[in-house]
Amino acid sequence: MRKAWCIILLTITCAILSINIWAKDNAVILLYHHVSNSTPKVTSVSPDTFRQHMQYLADNHKVLPLQQVIQALQNNRPLPEKTVVITFDDGYNNIYDNAHPILKEFAFPYTVFVNPPLIGKVNYQLNWQQVKLMAAENASFANHGKQHNHLLSKNAEGSQQDWLRHTMQDINDAEKMLEQNIGYSLKYFAYPYGEFDKQLKARLSEQGYIGFAQHSGAIASYSDFSALPRYPAAGVYSNIETLKVKLNSLAMPVTAVFPDDPKIELPVQNENLTFNVKIEDLAPQQINCFQNGQVLNKSLKGNAISVDLEPISQPGRHRVNCTAPSISEKGRYYWFSQPFFMPTAEGKWLD
Numbered sequence: 001m002r003k004a005w006c007i008i009l010l011t012i013t014c015a016i017l018s019i020n021i022w023a024k025d026n027a028v029i030l031l032y033h034h035v036s037n038s039t040p041k042v043t044s045v046s047p048d049t050f051r052q053h054m055q056y057l058a059d060n061h062k063v064l065p066l067q068q069v070i071q072a073l074q075n076n077r078p079l080p081e082k083t084v085v086i087t088f089d090d091g092y093n094n095i096y097d098n099a100h101p102i103l104k105e106f107a108f109p110y111t112v113f114v115n116p117p118l119i120g121k122v123n124y125q126l127n128w129q130q131v132k133l134m135a136a137e138n139a140s141f142a143n144h145g146k147q148h149n150h151l152l153s154k155n156a157e158g159s160q161q162d163w164l165r166h167t168m169q170d171i172n173d174a175e176k177m178l179e180q181n182i183g184y185s186l187k188y189f190a191y192p193y194g195e196f197d198k199q200l201k202a203r204l205s206e207q208g209y210i211g212f213a214q215h216s217g218a219i220a221s222y223s224d225f226s227a228l229p230r231y232p233a234a235g236v237y238s239n240i241e242t243l244k245v246k247l248n249s250l251a252m253p254v255t256a257v258f259p260d261d262p263k264i265e266l267p268v269q270n271e272n273l274t275f276n277v278k279i280e281d282l283a284p285q286q287i288n289c290f291q292n293g294q295v296l297n298k299s300l301k302g303n304a305i306s307v308d309l310e311p312i313s314q315p316g317r318h319r320v321n322c323t324a325p326s327i328s329e330k331g332r333y334y335w336f337s338q339p340f341f342m343p344t345a346e347g348k349w350l351d
Ligand SMILES: [Zn+2]
Pocket: 089, 090, 144, 148, 191, 192, 193
């Protein structure tokens, strides 16, 4: 009899523990640039909208420092449900003027990815004194490269190896400069414009960095830590109603993604995007992939998905977003995004 009770208790405990297993191996990273009324709309939120976002986070989510979230996920430690991280790219001084006071009011930690050689040297950038003040009040600083260049842009004469060595040298130089000024090195790198290729992310990872990109999606222990997705929250993406869906999203557990290199040199016609998905908490037939607002045709074979891509003929940044409802978490969606980057016919990369 005692044995039977033990088994029942154990079963109940296991069931309780497994209910939120997906929600606890999950976080969402938001990406901001400007917080200002007078900067380009596409990369800006007004201070009022930013406050609205922060109030929504305070009421519905748990905001944690980036380092704490990365360490938890990499060590398979559970996170609070609905964990969110706040990040900024580019180190504009309006972060100090307009965002920092609001973040301080909410006592929210945040991370700013900066180009260290530009700090204090350009009039719209933060200066090191502001960086230190912010760092003393819950902000951390990380690497966004030496200059804000398109990293995939290559010198026609140099070899592929030269380009990789050069690019990594610049990233390491920026990291050193950060460390000299703020006293620590996180080895977190945000790709300028969110652009990367297979080789660069592999090299970055080999050298101990974690990479952050700009395609959308949540992150989990099974994410690709050499190019973690973040949700842009500016311009059209600042609408709180659409942002709520993203803040509640879960990282879709995908493997064997092909094409596995987001850089495309030539226009894409009649291509497929294929991937495998773990099906514990989602039904593959409920996965929908979107490109330019269109639902893509898909075919399924067990847990292998193949979608017909729309032609990609314009230079620039493209992405395919795939979503599927969670079975255990009502109203929440798994999210997977595959970016594609294409230069102009002359080999230039668009801002
Ligand atoms: Zn940037």
